[in-house]
Amino acid sequence: MFKAFILVRNVESSSESLDFGEFTIDPVGLRFKDLREVFSSLDVNQDDWIFEKSYTQLPPGPPGSPVGGIPNDIEDILLLLRLYRAGDISFIKQAIIPPSGNTIVQFPYRAMNDVNSYSPLRFEVESEECQSFRAFADGIRESQSWSSDWFAAARRSFLYGGAKPFNPKWDDVDRVLDYATALESTLVPEKDYNTRRISRRGAALIAPDNPAETEVMVGFINRFYEIRSRIAHGSGLGDENREWLFKNCGQVELRVRQVLVTAVQKLPPSEEDRRVALARLYDPTDEDRGNFALEKFRAIKTAEVRKAIAAKIAQLAGE
Numbered sequence: 536m537f538k539a540f541i542l543v544r545n546v547e548s549s550s551e552s553l554d555f556g557e558f559t560i561d562p563v564g565l566r567f568k569d570l571r572e573v574f575s576s577l578d579v580n581q582d583d584w585i586f587e588k589s590y591t592q593l594p595p596g597p598p599g600s601p602v603g604g605i606p607n608d609i610e611d612i613l614l615l616l617r618l619y620r621a622g623d624i625s626f627i628k629q630a631i632i633p634p635s636g637n638t639i640v641q642f643p644y645r646a647m648n649d650v651n652s653y654s655p656l657r658f659e660v661e662s663e664e665c666q667s668f669r670a671f672a673d674g675i676r677e678s679q680s681w682s683s684d685w686f687a688a689a690r691r692s693f694l695y696g697g698a699k700p701f702n703p704k705w706d707d708v709d710r711v712l713d714y715a716t717a718l719e720s721t722l723v724p725e726k727d728y729n730t731r732r733i734s735r736r737g738a739a740l741i742a743p744d745n746p747a748e749t750e751v752m753v754g755f756i757n758r759f760y761e762i763r764s765r766i767a768h769g770s771g772l773g774d775e776n777r778e779w780l781f782k783n784c785g786q787v788e789l790r791v792r793q794v795l796v797t798a799v800q801k802l803p804p805s806e807e808d809r810r811v812a813l814a815r816l817y818d819p820t821d822e823d824r825g826n827f828a829l830e831k832f833r834a835i836k837t838a839e840v841r842k843a844i845a846a847k848i849a850q851l852a853g854e
Contacts, residue, residue: 536634537593539605540573541586542627544649547657555665558588558612574628575640578649586626588612602631602639610646614690615672617697618796621788622658625651625698646694654700656784675799683804685720689795692717703780706772708762711780714791715763718756721798724810728819730760735817737790740797755783755790 543560553560563570563583571579586609593603606629613626627649629641643649660668680686696713722736723729734756742748762776772780780787803809832848835841 537590537602537605538632539586539588539590539609540570540630540632541609542570542574542579542629543584543586544625544627544652545623545654545657546584547622547659548661550660550662553660553662553665556669558586560584560586573630573632573638575630575638576628578628583627586612601633605631606641610694611676612672613646614694615675616658616668617694618675618792619668619671620658620660621656621785621792623651623654623656623697623701624658625649625654627652646691646698648698651698651700656701656788675796678800680799680802680804680809683799683809685724685802685804685806685809686799688720689717689798692720693791693795701784703772703777703784706777708766708772708780711759711763711766711787714787715760717791718760718794721794721802722813724806724813728823730757730764731819731823732813732817733760736813737794739816740801741790741793752790755786759787759790 546560551562561584563579563581563585565581566585567579567581567583570585571577588609590605594605594608596602596604596607609626609629613624616624626647628643629647631639631641633639641647675681692713696710696717699710699713700707701710702708718733718737719729723732725732734753737756738749738752741752758779762772762780765772765776802812832841832844835844
């Protein structure tokens with residue numbers, strides 16, 4: 536039997552034990568000395584939590600791996616916990632004990648590290664919620680696009696973002712870039728009209744029959760994506776955007792999760808079918824494209840170039 540141990544932080548619970556069926560998460564308590572030996576690290580404290588899962592059979596994994604697909608399975612569980620609700624639950628260290636008894640400790644990587652190991656946004660859960668999480672996790676794993684290429688890209692960015700600090704007051708906002716990339720990977724395979732497509736498609740997924748909620752969602756994602764663009768292009772965040780992020784950090788966490796959870800369940804796995812489904816949710820009209828072309832035309836400063844382009848447009852219009 537193989538056994539996996541994960542050092543977990545940012546969990547808030549009054550329960551003495553959290554039994555999710557396939558795994559448990561318990562307070563470290565007086566086991567901290569023994570667990571320091573398991574992880575070969577002194578960075579295990581009494582107020583930390585410990586994830587444990589046993590495997591009678593190895594999950595499929597990379598050829599030649601001594602632990603099969605256990606690390607992939609652990610990452611899946613981390614993803615499901617983060618999708619289940621907002622809260623910076625962090626998997627800090629991973630140790631796997633095979634039947635031989637020789638512990639294998641995994642090096643930190645972008646989804647599993649201690650960079651965001653003490654976050655004010657705690658993952659709050661009680662023992663009576665374990666069953667609802669199991670139902671949620673089963674539903675996501677069984678969804679049509681759980682193993683799709685597009686969701687693999689989206690989950691990667693979402694996990695990377697969740698493993699980073701999010702403190703707008705101190706300009707720790709790299710999470711915004713990762714979360715925006717997760718939304719792009721999910722909603723915009725076309726790679727143009729990004730803001731318009733992300734906001735309207737995201738709203739159509741989450742609130743297809745609620746115009747008021749749709750309007751709120753469109754405005755929210757527009758603002759979020761505008762901030763993302765400022766960060767990505769090297770502009771200062773500014774006091775107004777910093778304050779908005781600080782006040783709406785909970786909404787950022789909620790809305791991104793809503794889009795990803797709904798998309799993996801409703802959007803098709805294949806690229807061609809997903810494009811068709813997304814276009815049905817929203818696609819720019821010819822009027823949108825015409826207004827965009829006119830805006831770019833007005834930006835041309837050279838008179839000769841303007842005339843030449845205008846002639847080409849007139850020729851196209853007459854065809």
